[in-house]
Amino acid sequence: MNILILSSEAVPFAKTGGLADVSTSLCVELNRLGHDARLLIPEYCPAIDRSLYTLDRVMSGLKVVLGGHEHICNIEKCRIPGTSQKSHSFVYFVQYGGFFERPGMYSESGIDYWDNPQRFAYLCKTALEWCLAEEWIPDVIHCNDWQTALLPVYLKTHVSYRDNPLLDNVKVLMSIHNLSYQGRFDSWYNPEIEVGPEVFHLHGLEFYGDLNLLKGGIMYADRVSTVSPTYAMEIQTSEFGCGLDGVLQARSEDLSGILNGIDESVWKPSVDKAIAKKYSLHGMNGKKACKKALQEELGLKVDENIPMIGLISRLTYQKGFDLFLSQLDALLSRDVQVVVLGTGDNNLVHWLDDVARRYPSNVAVALRFDEGLSHRILAGSDLFLMPSRFEPCGLTQMYAMKYGTVPVVRATGGLKDSVIDATPTSLEDGTATGFCFERFDGWDMIQALDRALDMYRNDAAQWKKLMKNGMSADFSWSSSAKSYVELYQSMM
Numbered sequence: 357m358n359i360l361i362l363s364s365e366a367v368p369f370a371k372t373g374g375l376a377d378v379s380t381s382l383c384v385e386l387n388r389l390g391h392d393a394r395l396l397i398p399e400y401c402p403a404i405d406r407s408l409y410t411l412d413r414v415m416s417g418l419k420v421v422l423g424g425h426e427h428i429c430n431i432e433k434c435r436i437p438g439t440s441q442k443s444h445s446f447v448y449f450v451q452y453g454g455f456f457e458r459p460g461m462y463s464e465s466g467i468d469y470w471d472n473p474q475r476f477a478y479l480c481k482t483a484l485e486w487c488l489a490e491e492w493i494p495d496v497i498h499c500n501d502w503q504t505a506l507l508p509v510y511l512k513t514h515v516s517y518r519d520n521p522l523l524d525n526v527k528v529l530m531s532i533h534n535l536s537y538q539g540r541f542d543s544w545y546n547p548e549i550e551v552g553p554e555v556f557h558l559h560g561l562e563f564y565g566d567l568n569l570l571k572g573g574i575m576y577a578d579r580v581s582t583v584s585p586t587y588a589m590e591i592q593t594s595e596f597g598c599g600l601d602g603v604l605q606a607r608s609e610d611l612s613g614i615l616n617g618i619d620e621s622v623w624k625p626s627v628d629k630a631i632a633k634k635y636s637l638h639g640m641n642g643k644k645a646c647k648k649a650l651q652e653e654l655g656l657k658v659d660e661n662i663p664m665i666g667l668i669s670r671l672t673y674q675k676g677f678d679l680f681l682s683q684l685d686a687l688l689s690r691d692v693q694v695v696v697l698g699t700g701d702n703n704l705v706h707w708l709d710d711v712a713r714r715y716p717s718n719v720a721v722a723l724r725f726d727e728g729l730s731h732r733i734l735a736g737s738d739l740f741l742m743p744s745r746f747e748p749c750g751l752t753q754m755y756a757m758k759y760g761t762v763p764v765v766r767a768t769g770g771l772k773d774s775v776i777d778a779t780p781t782s783l784e785d786g787t788a789t790g791f792c793f794e795r796f797d798g799w800d801m802i803q804a805l806d807r808a809l810d811m812y813r814n815d816a817a818q819w820k821k822l823m824k825n826g827m828s829a830d831f832s833w834s835s836s837a838k839s840y841v842e843l844y845q846s847m848m
């Protein structure tokens with residue numbers, strides 16, 4: 357199959373969240389399964405450091421007209437780092453300074469670029485124009501999030517694509533990685549991104565008078581998917597549907613959930629160069645050294661017996677940091693250490709700063725994006741907390757399990773699908789991997805943490821089993837990629 361994955365980010369080139377990990381891993385795995393999968397993203401500059409990668413020009417002077425303006429771009433490609441010379445795993449880049457040479461990917465100093473609709477509409481149109489110019493016609497175009505949601509709209513409704521026999525059999529899958537980001541804009545943008553009255557209506561991109569790009573993608577794609585089975589159910593309810601629950605219910609037959617995998621060759625403590633000492637399922641001593649090194653690095657009291665709770669996340673309403681902070685005094689009274697790595701909401705940043713000042717030997721806060729530190733926290737912590745309000749899939753709980761760090765999570769979305777709560781039954785049959793709480797509630801969260809701390813302190817054998825269950829769980833991309841292949845095939 358020819359598969360084009362269209363995304364606004366991809367590791368290691370440009371990343372703000374889990375989408376970047378998913379795009380690259382899925383592309384690599386699809387190629388490994390024998391498909392011709394190509395990943396196309398914008399060539400952000402300076403975010404993508406050309407001194408680190410070899411980018412080869414594969415097409416020059418590709419003309420793309422958008423909203424009456426002509427833009428000329430180049431297409432470049434780069435082998436996905438870590439893949440063999442024999443594999444065909446390449447990321448392709450749209451190089452166009454007018455839209456993508458900026459200090460940020462989506463925003464600057466916290467303010468979104470005013471022309472984001474045009475920038476990503478351009479990405480969608482360029483994807484189609486490139487396929488036609490290259491004479492490489494995908495069987496499936498896999499779009500990801502609102503930035504790519506105009507592609508099915510253009511493909512199905514623009515005369516130049518709709519009536520082009522070359523594109524007759526191209527199917528589109530629209531994947532939702534987080535429904536709370538919908539690409540909602542004033543309808544002033546309509547002519548700029550070639551959205552006309554034939555698609556700007558109740559059953560198209562119109563949403564309470566505004567333009568809603570993701571809604572367009574959901575309405576015009578052949579199939580819709582999201583990143584966990586539970587989230588696929590949740591988004592059809594008013595609690596999680598972010599206003600699009602009715603639209604998603606209407607497409608219920610075409611909606612499925614496939615849990616993301618993780619790159620198990622990267623998130624692997626036995627080969628991880630970022631951590632103080634490597635370890636594995638068969639030799640866990642290194643984990644103690646990692647904890648000590650983390651305590652030293654962050655200026656915490658060095659004591660291997662104090663349970664260390666890690667959090668790594670965007671600091672947003674979604675991730676439940678307000679719930680966590682509201683319970684922090686209660687949590688610290690249980691003699692634990694807490695380490696937080698995150699960036700985001702200013703109120704949460706100030707709150708966290710204040711807490712770290714008040715409890716210098718028990719709380720460490722790093723308010724930056726730091727890939728290396730994220731690995732060291734995963735390796736050095738005993739527990740990993742994710743009290744999310746909602747979580748489409750979540751990757752860090754899976755990373756944590758691979759590092760023998762036991763997750764404590766709210767049972768929602770992908771957290772529910774990937775963490776098996778330690779109950780008498782799951783402990784008995786050896787499937788338990790962590791601790792879950794149902795309601796978004798401080799008391800419930802503390803109870804789950806108490807269950808975890810009790811086991812950590814009083815039942816070392818059971819705790820070790822829990823760590824080992826997580827470390828040996830299969831979160832590889834191979835099973836997720838196979839599910840995507842089945843989905844693509846069912847569309848054709």
Ligand code: ADP
Pocket residue numbers: 372373374375377668669670697698699724725726727730749750751752753
């Ligand atoms: P989301 O996509 O909602 O942000 P995920 O759990 O799916 O959440 O993915 C988040 C990714 O970003 C993970 O790879 C996580 O390790 C990483 N990450 C988040 N914040 C930071 C940070 N401050 N420093 C380093 N990595 C981070």
